[in-house]
Amino acid sequence: MRLTPKAATLLVLALLVALTPFFFPSGYYYRVGALLFVNGIAVTGIVILTGYAGQISLGHAGFSGIGAYACALAPTHLGLHPALAIVLGAALSAVLAYLVGRPILRLKGYYLGVATLGFGILVSMVLNNERDLTNGPDGIDVPDLGLRALLETWGLDLTNGQFWYFFCGLSLILGAWLALNLYDSPTGRALRALHGSEVAARTVGVDVARLKLQAFVISAVYASVAGSLLALQNKFITPDVAGFMHSIEMVTMAVLGGVGSVLGAILGAGILTLLPQVLTVFAEYEQMVLGLVMVLVMIFLREGLLPSIFKAIRGKGE
């Protein structure tokens, strides 16, 4: 039997989430795993925006910031349940992405890059400066999601690390499923078409502006949910979540693994999440190694790690 790429990707992810804990030497690795999955969610959004639709964003961390601070602020100020705060953050991000995206997405290449970059910096600046609300650069506490306690009453007793590992893992699988559905759908085809040639896409009737905006909004929601999950599992968040470096990290993860495929991008997220863990021994060299990895992969594996691996395997097979 031959698996479709969609089924294969979901199977790999499910096995990854289910089986890797058996190899964890300590409970700490659940945390690393959960972080990897959160990054995987954000990066899946980048796949839709950059991989499918071919649009660059250097400011997506701004949406993560909105998702994160929605979870920090909405429960205390609006009395909202943290789970609903995730939804509120996603809705706010979607609306903002729509408003910002309409004018911005007319731009191309570097111009789109700098416009999104500007947007991200504005968000991070607001989070840093509005101390009365956000407590500024020192960061702010985030309430507990409460789901773990609920599961406990149902007889499912998980450690905090385990809970977040599986919760984020399942969220990632859900996110990947949606993105994979989109790929082969009419909308996904139109997105990939406008990526290939905007003029040709227009002439077959694709409303390019509208579709780019849809991709931008969807990917913003991914980034927002990732930010929410990050805030909730750490029970604490700082404005760094919305910072320029975080935006760059997202794009780098996606492109590193292969921005054209969901699995590739998640692989990229995995590598960049684990790299600092491995490099803690050489903490001093961490930055240099990260920079070097970015450069080398882009030069030698242009389509990203996973597509290059597939190509190498196929090349040998033929």
Place this chain on the structure above:
Amino acid sequence: MSELLQFLFSGLTVGAVYALVALGFTIIYNASDVVNFAQGEFVMLGGMITWFAHAQGLPLPLAALIAIAVTALLGVAMNKLMIEPARGAPVVSLIIITIGASIFIQGGTQLIFGKEIHSFPAFSGDEPLRIGGATILPQSLWVIAGALVVYVALWLFFTRTLLGRAVLATANNRLAAQLVGINTSFVMTLSFALSAAIGALGGMLAAPITLTAYNVGIGFALKGFAGAMLGGMGSPKGALTGGFLIGLIEALTAGYVSSQYKDAAAFVVILLVLFFMPQGLFGRKSTDRV
């Protein structure tokens, strides 16, 4: 009135540094269509290496020359090792490569020179000059003069010398330039050397005022980038004007609106410019060819 003048002075000072960064962007962009996000690191290196060489007991002018030369060499190395091998890569890849280079340089600098903030003496003392009720540091005049001199020198280079015209020809049409015998690879090397040297010059001139540390580059890069875009990518005149404008807007925002949001002002302006005239102030209009 004197308050306004004071803001203008400080705006012109930082604006001059942004203008130098933007000019550096422009040179590389023109020669290769690459927007070099590591441009800010050249500025940082200019300040850091000058500080280091001066701290070793070298006289300041010599330290400055060394800083510029070393940074130019690093620029050439970056072109040879990172940019040339990636020829033809998509925009996203090039953005990541130059940001990777930027992170790499930052990491290396931190390793060699540490995380501390450094400075060195101003060139002509610290006695502020009084003009119309406001004050300006002599070093500010150095920075502003630096930006103007570099601009004029570049203008002469591009319009009056054969080599400069070769660079422009390469920018215009790489293949045609090769056909008429221009060594485009040399042109690229030259552009990176020039761009890095200009960045280092800016960093070296500004360090006595703004201080310097391993991580100041990215801020300069973003503002310089904003300036280059405001002026219109690829236009030296635009880079100069855009850089100064960003500096002025920033200083006026800090003075009259909120010092916390001074960095925001630059980006708001950029967004507005991009919405209403996506080619910037002096950029060329492009039509999609089908």
Place this chain on the structure above:
Amino acid sequence: MSDLLSVEGLGIAFGGIKAVNDVSFRVRAGEIVSVIGPNGAGKTTLFNMISGVYLPGSGRVVLNGEDVTGMAPHLLARRGLSRTFQNLQIFQSMTVLENAVTGYHLQERGPVLADLLGLPSSRRRARTADAGARRLLARVGLDRAAEREAGNLSYGSLKRLEIARALALNPKVLLLDEPAAGCNAVETEEIDHLIAEVAAAGVAILLVEHDMKMVMRISNHIVVLDHGEKIAEGNPAAVSQNPAVIAAYLGAENADG
């Protein structure tokens, strides 16, 4: 029969140079009108104005009775105008089938939420489009390449793929920019038949083509451009005898040689 496409006094200038100036003609249902002229005569620019890629500087484009001057390409597509490109505009990294399917975009598109959730309605729309695209690929002889990545195809095959994509829109007016370029004699003849077939079904066809034999063979009417101006028009026999046309072509050849 009624005019499906009517071009009235269309013109555009780039940097002060008139690329196309005051060109008028019309195409009726089932008719094949060819635009010919030396290189640089403004044929592709004319196409770009009619299809909404360029905004005309002057004049009108009337599509099926509606003034559509300067209308965005995707809106023109909805009104039944479809085109191919001289310098291929293929979606390189998509498969041949996916390329053809994009032509069905207007029929297969639906709520983005349904597409994200992979709802049955979304999959049904996609499947219907797939089936249509496969039929069209068979019609242009590309059915066996359906699963290949389009970027790997030969130039002639890509030309035919573009025609398939354009036909997928089920257009009332079809603009073909050098459909036979890069094709061998057999392929050219196949395209000939295809065009005639499409016209016979009542589609108005506007054609730019350098293969003069083909133009003379299939056109009902020919419009001749030189330096952006219409210098002659008429049926193939009349145009080929027209001294102004001969001069324009000979002049162009002399200039080239």
